Amino acid sequence: MTDIDTPVNNGVNTEALLGAREALSDAPEAAEFTWRANCSWVGGTFSQTTVDGFSGLGQEHHHKTPYSFDADHPECFASEDRGATPPEILLAALASCLTAGVASVAQHRQIQLRSVTATVEGKMNVLGILGADPDIRNGFNDVTVQFDIDADASREDIQAIVAQSQKRSAVYDMVTNPTRVAVEVS
Amino acid sequence: MTASATRIPVVIIGAGHAGLAMSHRLSERSISHVVLERGEVANSWRTERWDSLCLLTPNWQSQLPGSGYSGDDPNGYMSMPEVADFITTYAATISAPVNSLTTVTRVSAANGGYVVETDRGIWVCDSVVIASGAANIANVPAIASETPASVTQVTAMAYRSPNDLDDRPVLVVGASATGVQLADEISRSGRAVTISVGEHVRMPRCYRERDVFWWMDKAGVLDERHDEVDDVVRARHLPSPQLIGTPDHRSIDLNALTDRGVEIVGRLGRISDGVAQFSGSLANVCMMADLKMNRLLQRFDDWAEGAGVADLGPSTRFDATRVPSPARLELSFAEDDIGTIIWATGYRPDYSWLDVPVLDRKGRLRHDGGVVGAPGLYVTGLNVLRRRRSSFINGAERDSEELSSHLQQYLERGVSN
Numbered sequence: 001m002t003d004i005d006t007p008v009n010n011g012v013n014t015e016a017l018l019g020a021r022e023a024l025s026d027a028p029e030a031a032e033f034t035w036r037a038n039c040s041w042v043g044g045t046f047s048q049t050t051v052d053g054f055s056g057l058g059q060e061h062h063h064k065t066p067y068s069f070d071a072d073h074p075e076c077f078a079s080e081d082r083g084a085t086p087p088e089i090l091l092a093a094l095a096s097c098l099t100a101g102v103a104s105v106a107q108h109r110q111i112q113l114r115s116v117t118a119t120v121e122g123k124m125n126v127l128g129i130l131g132a133d134p135d136i137r138n139g140f141n142d143v144t145v146q147f148d149i150d151a152d153a154s155r156e157d158i159q160a161i162v163a164q165s166q167k168r169s170a171v172y173d174m175v176t177n178p179t180r181v182a183v184e185v186s
Numbered sequence: 187m188t189a190s191a192t193r194i195p196v197v198i199i200g201a202g203h204a205g206l207a208m209s210h211r212l213s214e215r216s217i218s219h220v221v222l223e224r225g226e227v228a229n230s231w232r233t234e235r236w237d238s239l240c241l242l243t244p245n246w247q248s249q250l251p252g253s254g255y256s257g258d259d260p261n262g263y264m265s266m267p268e269v270a271d272f273i274t275t276y277a278a279t280i281s282a283p284v285n286s287l288t289t290v291t292r293v294s295a296a297n298g299g300y301v302v303e304t305d306r307g308i309w310v311c312d313s314v315v316i317a318s319g320a321a322n323i324a325n326v327p328a329i330a331s332e333t334p335a336s337v338t339q340v341t342a343m344a345y346r347s348p349n350d351l352d353d354r355p356v357l358v359v360g361a362s363a364t365g366v367q368l369a370d371e372i373s374r375s376g377r378a379v380t381i382s383v384g385e386h387v388r389m390p391r392c393y394r395e396r397d398v399f400w401w402m403d404k405a406g407v408l409d410e411r412h413d414e415v416d417d418v419v420r421a422r423h424l425p426s427p428q429l430i431g432t433p434d435h436r437s438i439d440l441n442a443l444t445d446r447g448v449e450i451v452g453r454l455g456r457i458s459d460g461v462a463q464f465s466g467s468l469a470n471v472c473m474m475a476d477l478k479m480n481r482l483l484q485r486f487d488d489w490a491e492g493a494g495v496a497d498l499g500p501s502t503r504f505d506a507t508r509v510p511s512p513a514r515l516e517l518s519f520a521e522d523d524i525g526t527i528i529w530a531t532g533y534r535p536d537y538s539w540l541d542v543p544v545l546d547r548k549g550r551l552r553h554d555g556g557v558v559g560a561p562g563l564y565v566t567g568l569n570v571l572r573r574r575r576s577s578f579i580n581g582a583e584r585d586s587e588e589l590s591s592h593l594q595q596y597l598e599r600g601v602s603n
Contacts, residue, residue, distance in 0.1 A: 028547060123592045142512065143466075160477050167385075176466035178456035 012107040028059045045079045046072040087140065093121040094171045098145060101165025106151060109161065114150040121146075143175065188199045189554050191301070191308040194220055195597060198315040199293075201227045201284045203250060203273050204567025205317030205583035206322065210280040211590035217597065221282055222304060224289040227275035230319050235266045237347045238371055240431035241467060242363060244397050247580045248272060249589065256573075263395065263431025265483070290318075294541040295560065297307035305518050313562040313593055316540070322580075328360075328492070332457035333527055334519045342368065342530040348375035354525025355379070357462065358518065361386040362425035365530035366438050370430070373446045375492060380441060380517060384453035388475040388507065389427040390581070391437040394490070395499035398429070399578075405489035412555050415570070422570045425532070425579075441508050451514050460590030462517045472507035479504070498578045535568070556589045562596055564589050 002039040024031040033056035052066040070083030084092070095118045106113050122140035127133040149158050166172050196212060198205045201223035212219045223229060241248070246260035253276050264272060275525040277284055285306070293314055302309040324341035338352070344366045347401045348371060355378035358369040369381040380553055389398050402408045430438040439448055452465035479502060487501050517524070537545060544560050546552050550561045555572040568576065568584055575581040 022517065155476060158481065163470055163474045163477060166467065167474065174466070176452075178458075178463045 008107065008110045008112045010103045010107040010113050012104045014104060017104065018108075029076075034055065042082075044072070045077075046082045048083075063168070087122055087124065090171075090175070091122050092144070094169075094175055095120045095145065097169045097171035098162075098165050101169050102147070102149065102161055104151075105161045105164045105168070109157070111151050111153045111161065113125065113155060114152075115148075116150075117148045118147040120144070120176045121149075190218075191310045193310050194218055195311060196220075196313045196593065197222060197300070197302045197309050197314065198310045199290050200317035200319060200567070201277060201282065202230060202317060202319055202567060203228075203276070203579045204319075204451045204582045204586070205315065206273065206277050206280065206282050206284075207250050207586035208317060208564075208566055208590060209282040209284075210378050211586045212593070213252075213280065213282075214253070215590060217590075217594060219283065220309065221287045222290055222302070222309075223284055223286045223293045223600040226274075226286050227277045227282075227284060228270040230321065231266050231273065232270045233253040234321070234343055236342070236345050236390055237266075237563065238367070239268060239367070240265050241400050241579070243578050243580065244424070245430075247399055247403065247578065249583055250276055253593045255534050261435075262433065273497055279389060290570045292539050292541050299433055299562065300542075308550055309522060312565065315589070316533065316537075316563070316594070317371050317557070317567050322536035323534050324529060325532040325534055327454070327530045327531055329454065329457050330527075330529065334460050337519050337524055340526060340527045340528050342528060343533065345528055345544050348372045348377065350420050351375075351500060352525045353377060354523050356528060357382065357524050358528045358530055360384070360425075360530035360532065360599050361428065361440070362530065362532070363427060363429050365528075366428045366440070367430050368528055368530055369443055369448050370438055370446065373443070373448050378447075378449075379443075380449040380451055380514075380522075381440075382454045382462075383440065383453050383471060384465070385469060385471050386425050386440075386475050388435075388439050388479045389429055389482070390439075390479075391429060391435050392500060392503060393486060393499075395538050397435070398427075398541055401486045401489075402574075404495075405486050405494075406579075407485070408581075411571055411573050412576075416573070418570060420567070424569075439504075444510075449514065450510055451517070460469070463513050463518070463520065464513070466513075466515060468513045472509050556585060557592060562593075566595060 033054065034056050037049050037051045039047050041047050048068055049068055050066050050068045051063065053060060053062050055061065063108060069089060071086050071089060072081055072083040073079035073085055074081045091118060099116055099118055102116055115154045116118070123142045124140050125136045128136040128138040149163050153161070198219055198221045201221045204219055206227070209219060209221050211587040225233065242263070243340065245255045245262050245264060246261065247309060248255040248264065261475060288304045288306045290302060290304050293299050296310075299310065299312045300314045301348035302311060302314065323345040325342060326594060340422055345368060356372050356501065357380050358365050358372070359382045361381055361383040365381060369379050373379040382411070390399060393401055396533050412418050428439050430436070436442070444450060450468065452468035453471070454462055455465050456463045463570055483503065489496055535551070537549065537551060542560050542563065544552055544558050544563065551565055553565050556564055556566050558565055564572070566589055567582065571581070572585045576585050
């Protein structure tokens with residue numbers, strides 16, 4: 001039985017997002033955002049990255065508190081394993097971006113989610129990063145995301161939500177499409 | 187300005203099906219007007235399409251106000267010469283006041299009306315109907331400039347037939363009706379073909395023994411209004427459905443191309459150092475197209491059941507799009523010996539002559555169902571102008587009725603107020 005008095009609530013304010021879409025379409029300069037991260041080498045392959053400020057809507061913003069990420073290599077790479085590997089952080093970014101999209105799209109389509117989990121795998125041949133075989137790329141050959149979603153919806157509707165979340169995902173776009181990267185030394 | 191101007195209440199720009207339909211409606215309402223045409227009637231259909239193209243819509247649907255298809259093949263699809271003849275006959279039937287070989291060079295607002303400048307004189311009018319078409323300029327992405335010089339670049343607008351290409355492999359960019367039709371015929375000519383596929387619209391030619399346009403017509407899809415659809419900007423810029431009009435009524439989806447040996451790759455993301463890179467999102471755009479097609483078929487089924495339509499074939503679902511695994515992410519123009527890139531990346535209207543501030547920041551005409559944001563200015567013949575049907579020839583029937591009614595009221599209210 002569906003209780004028609006209980007509104008769908010995935011905790012996403014889609015009305016605000018739709019309002020922003022409308023407003024920013026008329027003020028495209030305000031839609032230009034810059035995201036930043038600051039990384040410091042600690043020792044060995046261990047580094048710490050902090051995110052805090054970003055700009056958008058014509059002004060500077062700060063997170064409620066700075067967030068940091070510890071990155072290192074595991075012991076089988078002769079490192080001390082003081083943090084996640086950078087490729088794992090990328091998988092985390094992809095999964096969390098798609099998951100946020102699933103919640104938003106489901107809210108917009110008035111579908112109540114009960115649970116959403118994603119298992120992400122990236123396959124990599126390390127002969128690439130070791131420089132041992134020039135025909136093997138450094139990065140992932142294949143990335144798979146397995147969503148397990150419990151919701152008041154048909155399998156087709158859930159597939160459509162997941163498909164739409166890919167269509168609107170920043171990290172999915174960055175992983176699947178070429179991106180210009182400029183690395184300079186100051 | 188030295189030439190003397192001709193005064194007339196209404197100028198229609200373009201003698202295609204949409205402009206002529208408006209002309210007929212204005213004549214019915216005894217509103218004096220002229221139709222200015224840069225070439226001959228049905229110019230774009232005559233001169234800007236590839237040789238094998240046939241309409242996506244069946245003949246029975248080619249109905250314009252006051253006249254329609256009357257041949258003996260209602261379920262067939264007109265070739266471009268047949269479309270040009272159809273529209274030319276229509277222009278004669280309705281005695282449209284067409285000035286051919288008259289190119290509009292500027293439209294500007296003046297004294298509560300408009301001045302229409304052409305290479306054959308000036309018209310001063312109260313109202314202008316823009317019917318110059320949705321597909322005047324072929325879109326070519328900025329990355330095209332990185333294409334190696336050894337590769338010939340051809341837009342879908344300039345392409346005529348495989349005979350004009352050299353024998354080397356071909357990369358077709360875009361998977362609308364245009365992209366899949368060109369990939370199909372170039373593959374049939376014996377050349378190796380790769381097609382780059384972004385978001386696309388998959389549709390079977392026939393479903394349950396009826397043409398897909400029969401279903402869209404009957405089930406009310408084509409009559410969804412511009413102010414009813416979920417996202418009209420998106421609806422207006424959707425790629426055309428993957429359809430082809432052939433005597434055997436065959437479908438032309440990506441699986442059909444794969445069966446022919448065409449290689450499917452993702453959306454073209456970048457060309458750099460002689461290498462084209464394709465998006466890894468191919469599986470998702472195919473999944474979305476399959477899901478949307480199945481939703482459409484379900485809507486057809488539901489309508490047929492509700493309407494109690496008998497003598498239909500059984501309800502079926504088509505195979506999911508087969509995505510190559512792994513799909514290729516890179517193509518070297520030299521190693522793959524690519525001879526030609528075909529840019530089937532869409533078209534856009536040309537409003538370079540329109541000197542009235544009615545374009546948005548992307549150069550698109552701002553309008554509400556064809557009523558442009560400047561008094562007395564109208565547009566017709568665009569995708570989903572007033573309803574989904576507007577994208578097809580038959581859309582002009584009701585669009586012209588409604589817009590001419592609006593136009594008449596505008597003239598009667600008094601233009602200068």
